[in-house]
Amino acid sequence: xxxxxxxxxxxxxxxxxxxxxxxxxxxxxxxxxxxxxxxxxxxxxxxxxxxxxxxxxxxxxxxxxxxxxxxxxxxxxxxxxxxxxxxxxxxxxxxxxxxxxxxxxxxxxxxxxxxxxxxxxxxxxxxxxxxxxxxxxxxxxxxxxxxxxxxxxxxxxxxxxxxxxxxxxxxxxxxxxxxxxxxxxxxxxxxxxxxxxxxxxxxxxxxxxxxxxxxxxxxxxxxxxxxxxxxxxxxxxxxxxxxxxxxxxxxxxxxxxxxxxxxxxxxxxxxxxxxxxxxxxxxxxxxxxxxxxxxxxxxxxxxxxxxxxxxxxxxxxxxxxxxxxxxxxxxxxxxxxxxxxxxxxxxxxxxxxxxxxxxxxxxxxxxxxxxxxxxxxxxxxxxxxxxxxxxxxxxxxxxxxxxxxxxxxxxxxxxxxxxxxxxxxxxxxxxxxxxxxxxxxxxxxxxxxxxxxxxxxxxxxxxxxxxxxxxxxxxxxxxxxxxxxxxxxxxxxxxxxxxxxxxxxxxxxxxxxxxxxxxxxxx
Amino acid sequence: xxxxxxxxxxxxxxxxxxxxxxxxxxxxxxxxxxxxxxxxxxxxxxxxxxxxxxxxxxxxxxxxxxxxxxxxxxxxxxxxxxxxxxxxxxxxxxxxxxxxxxxxxxxxxxxxxxxxxxxxxxxxxxxxxxxxxxxxxxxxxxxxxxxxxxxxxxxxxxxxxxxxxxxxxxxxxxxxxxxxxxxxxxxxxxxxxxxxxxxxxxxxxxxxxxxxxxxxxxxxxxxxxxxxxxxxxxxxxxxxxxxxxxxxxxxxxxxxxxxxxxxxxxxxxxx
Numbered sequence: 088x089x090x091x092x093x094x095x096x097x098x099x100x101x102x103x104x105x106x107x108x109x110x111x112x113x114x115x116x117x118x119x120x121x122x123x124x125x126x127x128x129x130x131x132x133x134x135x136x137x138x139x140x141x142x143x144x145x146x147x148x149x150x151x152x153x154x155x156x157x158x159x160x161x162x163x164x165x166x167x168x169x170x171x172x173x174x175x176x177x178x179x180x181x182x183x184x185x186x187x188x189x190x191x192x193x194x195x196x197x198x199x200x201x202x203x204x205x206x207x208x209x210x211x212x213x214x215x216x217x218x219x220x221x222x223x224x225x226x227x228x229x230x231x232x233x234x235x236x237x238x239x240x241x242x243x244x245x246x247x248x249x250x251x252x253x254x255x256x257x258x259x260x261x262x263x264x265x266x267x268x269x270x271x272x273x274x275x276x277x278x279x280x281x282x283x284x285x286x287x288x289x290x291x292x293x294x295x296x297x298x299x300x301x302x303x304x305x306x307x308x309x310x311x312x313x314x315x316x317x318x319x320x321x322x323x324x325x326x327x328x329x330x331x332x333x334x335x336x337x338x339x340x341x342x343x344x345x346x347x348x349x350x351x352x353x354x355x356x357x358x359x360x361x362x363x364x365x366x367x368x369x370x371x372x373x374x375x376x377x378x379x380x381x382x383x384x385x386x387x388x389x390x391x392x393x394x395x396x397x398x399x400x401x402x403x404x405x406x407x408x409x410x411x412x413x414x415x416x417x418x419x420x421x422x423x424x425x426x427x428x429x430x431x432x433x434x435x436x437x438x439x440x441x442x443x444x445x446x447x448x449x450x451x452x453x454x455x456x457x458x459x460x461x462x463x464x465x466x467x468x469x470x471x472x473x474x475x476x477x478x479x480x481x482x483x484x485x486x487x488x489x490x491x492x493x494x495x496x497x498x499x500x501x502x503x504x505x506x507x508x509x510x511x512x513x514x515x516x517x518x519x520x521x522x523x524x525x526x527x528x529x530x531x532x533x534x535x536x537x538x539x540x541x542x543x544x545x546x547x548x549x550x551x552x553x554x555x556x557x558x559x560x561x562x563x564x565x566x567x568x569x570x571x572x573x574x575x576x577x578x579x580x581x582x583x584x585x586x587x588x589x590x591x592x593x594x595x596x597x598x599x600x601x602x603x604x605x606x607x608x609x610x
Numbered sequence: 611x612x613x614x615x616x617x618x619x620x621x622x623x624x625x626x627x628x629x630x631x632x633x634x635x636x637x638x639x640x641x642x643x644x645x646x647x648x649x650x651x652x653x654x655x656x657x658x659x660x661x662x663x664x665x666x667x668x669x670x671x672x673x674x675x676x677x678x679x680x681x682x683x684x685x686x687x688x689x690x691x692x693x694x695x696x697x698x699x700x701x702x703x704x705x706x707x708x709x710x711x712x713x714x715x716x717x718x719x720x721x722x723x724x725x726x727x728x729x730x731x732x733x734x735x736x737x738x739x740x741x742x743x744x745x746x747x748x749x750x751x752x753x754x755x756x757x758x759x760x761x762x763x764x765x766x767x768x769x770x771x772x773x774x775x776x777x778x779x780x781x782x783x784x785x786x787x788x789x790x791x792x793x794x795x796x797x798x799x800x801x802x803x804x805x806x807x808x809x810x811x812x813x814x815x816x817x818x819x820x821x822x823x824x825x826x827x828x829x830x831x832x833x834x835x836x837x838x839x840x841x842x843x844x845x846x847x848x849x850x851x852x853x854x855x856x857x858x859x860x861x862x863x864x865x866x867x868x869x870x871x872x873x874x875x876x877x878x879x880x881x
Contacts, residue, residue: 331843338846351667355846403650404668464843472668475646546825 131462132340133334135589135608139321143333143342146462146480146491147301147326152283154274155228155238156378160370160512160599164346165324167600168306169211170274170289173202173221173256180597182268184276186216186313186425193368197263197552202256202271207312208492210277211294223278225258229433240523241270243550263552266517292317292604303325306603318592318607328491330464337361343587346601350407351463353583365409366595368582370510371416372466372576374457377504379535387447388574393433394440395480396473396575397420405468409581413560414566416511418579420597424561430570440480452481458498458507463516465580472507473575479561499533510580512599518561519548532576541567617879618873626865629850630858634684637677645678645832654848655777663854667844672837672851675856679832684862687813687831693752694813695806698759699798703790705760706767724757732816736825747826750818753837755809762805766798800877807870811863818859832860 134140144165146288149157155171158165175185184190188205208216225248228238237243244264251257260267277288288373289293298304304324308317327333327344334352336342338358353363374396382388402410411419416428444452455477459470467488476486489497498504513520525533526542541564548560568574586593592605616624640834642662649669663672702719705713723731735750770776771810779793818835820826827833834855841852 099848329843333848349720351844351847352717356845400650402647404653407653468667472648475648475668 088380098424109314121212131589131608132343132587134343137321138319138608140319140344140429140590140603140608141321141323141325143327143331143336143345144324144332144603145326145328145347147328148298148304152287152295152298153274154282154287154289155231156284158499160374160510160561163514164545164600165304165603166295167291167304167598168293168322169287169291169295170276171291172272172274174268174271175602176272176450176598178595178596178602186221187271189572191268191479192273198260200260200267201251202258204254204256205253208290209311210290211288211309211537212277212280213303213311214277216275216290217278218253218256222248222250222274224275225256225273227276228273233310237358239273241266241269241517241519247304259475260548264549265554265557266519269517273533277515282557287339293322298546308376315604317604319603322603326463337587343590344585344593344601344606346558347465347580348583348585349405349468350409350581352464353585354407356585357587361587364593364595366582366584367411367418367420368510368512369418369420369597370512370580371413371418371597372508372510372580373413373416374467374470374506374508375511375534376506376572376574377535378573379502380505382447382449383505385447386571387443388449388453389575390433391440391443391480392482393449393572394436394443394479395477395482396577397476398430398433398577398578400435400476401469401472402578404472406465406578406581409583410578411581412578413576415569415576416525416574417518417565420579421513421518421521423558424565426562426565427571429565433572444480445481452483455484456484458489458494458504459486460491460494460509462491463509466508466510467578473508473577475572502535504532508577513569513596522548522561522564525568534567536571536573538567538571538573540589559587612772617872617875619868621874623865623868623870623872626861628763628865630684630862630865631681633677634681637674637681641671641674641677643674645674650879656848657850657854664848664850666779666840666848666851672854673835679834679837679855680862682744682827682831682833683814683817683835683859686744686751686817686827687810689748690755690804690813691746691810692750692753694759694809695753695802697756698761699795699802701756701760702763702765703767703794706764706769707771707786707790707794709768709771713764715774717760720757720760723753724761728754728816729819731735731826736820736842741807744827744831747820749816751813752818754816755813759805759809762801763798766801767794770797772792779803782864783809800874803877804870807866807873810866811870814859814863814866 144161146159146161149159149162152166154166157166171185173185173187174182178182180331186205188203191200191202193200204216204399210216229242229245229248231238234390244262244267245257245258246259246261249257258565274289276283280288292307292309292314294309296305296307303326304573306322308320325338330352333342333345334355337356338346347368365418370371374392376389376392378384378385382409387551393561398412402408402412412430414432415426416425419425444450457474458469459467470486477484498507511521521547523529525536526532527537544560544567548557548564551557584593589609590606591609592607594602594605596602647670652665652669653667655661655665661671661673663676671799701716705716728818732750732754735753736746738864739746739749771848776789779789817826817833818838821833822839827836837855841855845852
């Protein structure tokens with residue numbers, strides 16, 4: 088009597104299993120909301136009609152949005168639109184007056200800088216910017232209440248900051264300093280305003296409206312901006328930590344602009360919908376090594392790693408050949424300091440690497456754990472290729488993928504790591520910003536680089552008043568980093584930006600910033 | 611009358627599982643390419659005679675990776691289920707046979723373990739023992755799988771407690787361990803076997819989901835789940851990666867599922 092139906096329980100269960108596997112395949116695809124679909128009539132998206140913009144970013148903002156305290160490049164990149172200093176960087180790498188009405192007058196001995204505060208500049212809270220705010224903001228970075236050293240190292244040269252009258256601020260230096268002016272891009276904030284960390288207030292073309300941790304941040308155009316007002320009314324930064332979510336977000340119409348894409352990602356976008364713009368990231372991507380940790384505390388081992396890694400191979404394999412190889416902590420767009428000859432200081436040479444390892448007492452190689460922040464696909468990809476290349480030299484490298492917060496905590500602050508792939512940028516437009524962190528006692532020296540010659544050179548460079556001499560010293564410092572194989576330098580990544588057709592005005596800076604005030608929808 | 615006839619489910623399952631097993635055995639000794647060898651000239655190639663499953667974003671041969679990944683996944687699932695079944699059977703045997711206070715305490719502990727969503731529990735265990743190591747994944751999943759085995763086996767042992775041959779064994783002076791494992795255990799096989807096959811499939815899928823979320827195995831090790839998570843980021847450019855890897859998982863899970871169903875039916879028909 089018992090008859091098997093075609094779809095018995097077993098078959099059903101098997102189907103359920105297939106379904107589950109299918110669900111696994113698709114579970115990454117749910118992130119992108121179907122908003123802002125092109126409306127067929129005008130060819131414009133809803134957001135374009137409303138003059139709004141959604142930008143996808145790969146990481147959450149810092150917990151504190153206080154510009155004087157934020158560390159992450161990704162946070163500064165977008166908060167650039169909210170804050171301004173006395174001076175402001177321009178796309179061609181110069182400094183233009185912002186809150187200062189004009190370029191400062193400098194005394195003949197190069198020690199006194201006098202700034203006129205621009206009239207009628209308003210903070211986002213409606214207050215007008217006064218000389219008091221300027222003095223207070225500079226002093227906050229110069230002599231922070233909670234630290235011994237200035238927050239911006241370049242301010243160490245400052246001797247006095249004083250208000251001359253309501254519109255004039257005078258800054259006196261203890262010695263002439265070529266890089267002091269670059270420090271004057273530090274954000275001017277309203278005096279004694281306490282909620283900077285959660286509800287930041289600046290003078291930029293956009294004002295901060297709100298943020299939802301791990302989800303988004305919203306900016307609105309600041310109508311009382313002193314300069315040329317921005318075009319787009321409301322900008323939402325959508326946080327999507329997965330590389331594929333960003334692509335899907337663009338494809339589905341949920342996002343209009345995404346910076347820092349890889350060629351793998353952009354190749355999935357339709358040419359009809361997006362323009363792909365190319366720039367360099369202005370990042371020093373390297374396999375950063377914990378110089379204090381055995382066996383990496385042996386210079387021969389570090390050099391062996393340098394010989395074992397084939398930079399061009401990394402660029403070809405993981406980045407479709409886009410990228411500029413580096414040999415030290417400086418990228419090519421800083422042409423003044425960039426030293427081409429360091430790029431090939433350690434040519435790819437596995438035999439040499441093995442020999443050095445043998446000399447150092449590791450004839451059979453060793454185990455190396457490379458910690459990578461899982462939300463940065465380019466770093467994960469580079470690390471994957473590097474791990475494979477190191478195998479040839481007998482080094483058994485494994486990857487440890489961690490969340491960004493864990494990376495900051497364990498690797499950057501805790502310095503508990505062996506090696507990591509990450510990109511370091513220059514906070515302001517100076518070589519110093521890239522080089523100061525490698526001083527032995529510097530708090531940002533997460534690789535524990537300790538080289539007395541380097542420290543000395545740095546002190547000399549800072550003390551030097553002559554630009555040519557200073558440049559020469561910086562170059563020596565770069566050489567020092569290369570010779571001692573402080574890190575395995577890889578490349579300055581190509582920065583591919585996907586911009587929805589119809590959006591114009593994307594401007595590149597020699598800094599890691601996205602200037603949304605210049606973006607506009609075509610009418 | 612049809613005592614030893616293999617039914618259709620079992621046969622189909624054995625064939626599918628056999629295919630997978632043969633591939634794994636080959637993979638143990640031979641892969642067409644090194645599973646980690648990269649080649650910039652051969653990135654994103656579709657399936658072809660040279661690369662059966664195509665290549666990925668680093669030009670690695672997906673077929674070779676799938677063979678190695680399959681071994682990893684299979685190994686993890688097997689070890690997981692071994693832990694879960696061994697501990698679960700032990701708990702089930704003790705609680706089901708003795709009852710009373712032992713039963714109450716152990717089963718309430720068991721319930722407490724069940725109260726956590728299994729995935730969350732695995733996550734917690736992983737974060738305690740540290741991510742990224744194969745045996746940690748096995749340990750985490752193994753613990754997660756204990757409660758379901760314990761529950762099923764307890765019922766099986768409890769139902770045997772009062773049958774005549776056990777009573778006779780007791781009267782003849784057999785000790786508890788002997789009764790439990792010599793007399794009772796073999797008679798719980800019809801409960802244990804399906805539980806094992808279902809559990810095995812769940813373990814495969816659990817490993818896949820964990821690696822998919824980035825808390826399972828780490829590169830350069832490959833597992834099918836990890837490969838699937840890699841594949842999704844390039845689904846637009848290399849759909850064969852996700853499809854081929856997914857098919858491997860389906861092959862394994864479907865095969866074992868059918869075997870389980872077949873065994874269950876056969877024992878029912880015999881009875």
